[in-house]
Amino acid sequence: MDAESDVVNKQGLIKRLTFTGQLTRFIVYLAAAIPAFIFIIFGLLASIGIIKPMYIPSGDGYIIIGTSVDFILIAVFILTGVFGIYEFLRLHRVRKIDNRFPDFVRDLAESRRAGMTFTKAIMYSSRGNYGVLTPEIQKIARQISWGSSVDNALSAFAKRVNTKLIRRTISLIIEASRSGGNVADVLDAASKDAREIKLIDSERRAGMMSYVAVIYVGMGVFLLIIIVLCKSLLPSMLGEGAAEAAQAYSTAGVGGAGGITQYAITEVFFYAALIQSAGMGLVTGVFEEGNVVSGVKHTFIMMLVAWLIFKLLITGI
Numbered sequence: 001m002d003a004e005s006d007v008v009n010k011q012g013l014i015k016r017l018t019f020t021g022q023l024t025r026f027i028v029y030l031a032a033a034i035p036a037f038i039f040i041i042f043g044l045l046a047s048i049g050i051i052k053p054m055y056i057p058s059g060d061g062y063i064i065i066g067t068s069v070d071f072i073l074i075a076v077f078i079l080t081g082v083f084g085i086y087e088f089l090r091l092h093r094v095r096k097i098d099n100r101f102p103d104f105v106r107d108l109a110e111s112r113r114a115g116m117t118f119t120k121a122i123m124y125s126s127r128g129n130y131g132v133l134t135p136e137i138q139k140i141a142r143q144i145s146w147g148s149s150v151d152n153a154l155s156a157f158a159k160r161v162n163t164k165l166i167r168r169t170i171s172l173i174i175e176a177s178r179s180g181g182n183v184a185d186v187l188d189a190a191s192k193d194a195r196e197i198k199l200i201d202s203e204r205r206a207g208m209m210s211y212v213a214v215i216y217v218g219m220g221v222f223l224l225i226i227i228v229l230c231k232s233l234l235p236s237m238l239g240e241g242a243a244e245a246a247q248a249y250s251t252a253g254v255g256g257a258g259g260i261t262q263y264a265i266t267e268v269f270f271y272a273a274l275i276q277s278a279g280m281g282l283v284t285g286v287f288e289e290g291n292v293v294s295g296v297k298h299t300f301i302m303m304l305v306a307w308l309i310f311k312l313l314i315t316g317i
Contacts, residue, residue, distance in 0.1 A: 025086070025090075028082060028086050029082070029083070029086075031082070032078055032079055032081075032082035032083065033079070035075075035078055036075040036076075036078040036079045037075070039071045039072070039074045039075040039078065040071070040072060040075045042071040043068045043069070043070075043071030043072040043075070044068070046066060046067060046068035046070075046071055047068035051066060051071075052066070053065060053066035053067045053070075054066050058312075058315055061315035061316045062315060062316060063311060063312065063315050064311075064315070064316065064317065065311070073274075073303070073307055076303070077300060077303070077304055077307075080296050080297075080299055080300040080303070081297075081300045081304075083296050084296040084297025084298075084299070084300045085297060087293055087294065087296065087297065088294075088297050091289065091294065093132055094161055094162075094163055096131060096132045096133075097132055097133045097136065097161055097163075097166070098163055098165050098166065098194075098198055099198060100130045100131050100132070100133040101133060101165065101166060101169065101194055102191045102192075102194040102195045102198070103130060103191075104125060104130055104133060104137060105169060105173070105187050105190050105191040105194060106187070106188065106191040107121075107125050107128065108121050108122065108125060108173075108187050109183075109184045109185075109187035109188045109191065110184075111124055111125065112183050112184040112187065113184045118150055118177050118183065119144055119150055122137070122140060122141055122144060122150065122153075123141050123144065123145075125137055126138045126140070126141035136157055136160070136161065139157070140153045140154065140156075140157050143156065150177065151174050151177070151178070154170050154173060154174055155170065155174070157170065158170040158171075164197075165194055165197050165198065165201075168197075169190050169193070169194050172186065172190050172193075173186070173187065173190060176190075204290075205288070205289070208287045208288055209288075211287045212284050212287055212288050215280055215283065215284045215287070215298075216284075216302075218280070219276070219277065219280055219302055222273070222276060223273060223305070223306060223309055226269045226273060226309075226314070227309065227313055227314060229269070230262075230265075230266050230269060230314045231313075231314065234262045234265055234266070235262060238260065238261070238262050238265075263316060263317070266310075266314060266316065266317055267317060269310075270310050270317050273306040273309075273310065274303055274306055274307070276306075277299065277302035277303040277305070277306045278299050278302075278303060280298075280302060281295050281296070281297075281298035281299025281300070281301070281302045281303070282295035282296075282298075282299055283295065284298040285297075285298055285299075
């Protein structure tokens, strides 16, 4: 076990998170989990009648705020919103790191050709300017200066950034440094390979943006149809006025045809819109970035819009 591992094992949770670059993520998630948990408690209290909803007159109906479903959804919005925004900003930063990483590998190859050892080449590169990648290179250099091996420092960097491009390239660099031979040529090939992968990834993302737009348009059309149904067709089909639809929440209303109330149908549409928003948001992330995690921010946006539409436009739910 090397000196770096001994130090990490003796550190507490906070220091380990700092060392691995996960402290910011931990703080953000904890800050989101606390208010979300509080709103879940409010939702449970509202479900047993301790917290009463508010009825705000709006046109021909009522905007109902403070139901148990509202509190649960607000908790979901906090979790998905914070998680989605944080991951979006992280991926934006990582993408910039990926863009500059081939330059770093190329400079390592040039330093090796100039006669430097691998360690000295990294220490020399840490004094350069690679944009958002510079702090990560400086962190690699610090770990090496503290006694960590080059392989461990590069592996820790790959885990912190955690992209396929960097994991693949770092693995190639580590194997080349262990096997010896002409490392400079291997680094040059790795740099060119990294640039080609980034180009392919950029082309893929650009091609997928049209599918992302189609999903948002489809979600918008779905919500528009629900608005038309709930505001125009359902009242005339069921023979219920707007005032009776507003009273349906608290009294279960007077049944329309076959005992079905407008509120019951609107409630089905409400839950269907939420489920549709959650699913389509995750699918959008798969199209956009190739993973479900990236879809959390789209889920947050779509679910929030659906909730606001039912609360402010359709009302009574």
